[in-house]
Amino acid sequence: MRKVIIGSIMAATTLIATGEEGLKNLRGVDQELDGIFLREIKYDDWTYIGAEEGVITKVVNDILKENKGKDGFLDTATREYGDGNWQYEWDQIAAEAERSGDYEKAAAYYTVSAYPYFKDSRENYNSYVVNAMENYQKVVEEDGFYYEKIEVDTPQGKAYANLHLPEKNGKDYPVVIFTGGSDVFAIEYYRLFKEYLAEQGIAYISFELPGMGINSHLTYTPDTNIVHRGVIEKIKKDPRFNGKIVVGASSLGGQPAVRTAFTNEEDVTAVVNFCGALSDVWKGINPETVSYLPMLNQVVLADRLDTSIKGFAEAAPEYSLENQGYLGKMKTSVDIMSIGTSTDPVAPVSDAELVTDASDNGVNVIVASEVGHGMPRSVVLPLISGYIVDKLK
Incomplete structure (x- = not known):
């Protein structure tokens, strides 16, 4: 060897929440959404596949605000597919990128929507298996x-x-x-x-x-x-x-x-x-x-x-x-x-x-x-x- x-x-x-200031982008700081979000906010990984820093910040802050005061993890507090729901919020951003012809960003945001993926979720299936993969194929072929x-x-x-x-x-x-x-x-x-x-x-x-x-x-x-x-x-x-x-x-x-x-x-x-x-x-x-x-x-x-x-x-x-x-x-x-x-x-x-x-x-x-x-x-x-x-x- x-x-x-x-x-x-x-x-x-990492992205951290700091009171009324909302979400900040900092390097070398531990994830302080632990206990607030079930999900880890994977800033580096998501920007590496095409997501934008400002978009990640905005969507996560929107979810925080929409679910403020609710019990449990705030990123899972809204279970119905609508405002404040993790999949819904990311799907809207992804669909907008897709309509503009930016298939790389669309694939990235649909992938984030499905993260971390639960097999019994129809929204997860549609976001990743259907939408992210469809946009991803377009990216590969365009390349x-x-x-x-x-x-x-x-x-x-x-x-x-x-x-x-x-x-x-x-x-x-x-x-x-x-x-x-x-x-x-x-x-x-x-x-x-x-x-x-x-x-x-x-x-x-x-x-x-x-x-x-x-x-x-x-x-x-x-x-x-x-x-x-x-x-x-x-x-x-x-x-x-x-x-x-x-x-x-x-x-x-x-x-x-x-x-x-x-x-x-x-x-x-x-x-x-x-x-x-x-x-x-x-x-x-x-x-x-x-x-x-x-x-x-x-x-x-x-x-x-x-x-x-x-x-x-x-x-x-x-x-x-x-x-x-x-x-x-x-x-x-x-x-x-x-x-x-x-x-x-x-x-x-x-x-x-x-x-x-x-x-x-x-x-x-x-x-x-x-x-x-x-x-x-x-x-x-x-x-x-x-x-x-x-x-x-």
């Missing part, structure tokens, strides 16, 4: 690339993924398979393809994990990489691809990505795991400790697992890759790069060390930082793109 420690990064920009929604087989039935090609009629493509976490949508990493992979002649496939977005009809069971395996089988039969595959993921997606290095060892060239929740955090969750997790994480993970918060707490240890017999017990010939911060409680350095120790050619990149879990995509994508391109050439 090679360990690399690189310089510190600043904490991501001169080929887009195709593909269908793959899994033990739970059909799953869906987004295929991107540098050219429609190209062939002999290596491919990157990429996923985000439990509340990150497939379209949010498009810039990895647009800015780094396409010019190198590399195809790109993205999808949501089971239980979310276009795969919300599936359940995130301990067999977490069912969609990955289905996509790989699809690739192997498609003459457009040359058989070289890199799998990448962040946060909750890191677990199925790393798992694929073991279940599909002969098919995968390399895995990139950044800030992946692989083992330690899963082993530590039980009915007594689950309350220490932020409420957003509790309700989102219960939704993905198709259970209650109590059910999630009871099942969590089954998701640990150590408990499943992979990490600490098995080796893989797949090259693995792990990237994480030095202060991440969800993806601790010890998890990354287990991963890179399991690989014949493991690299562990530690970013000295006080950010905690996750890093800005503007920092991560340049770090991983060179590694990916090198493995696929």
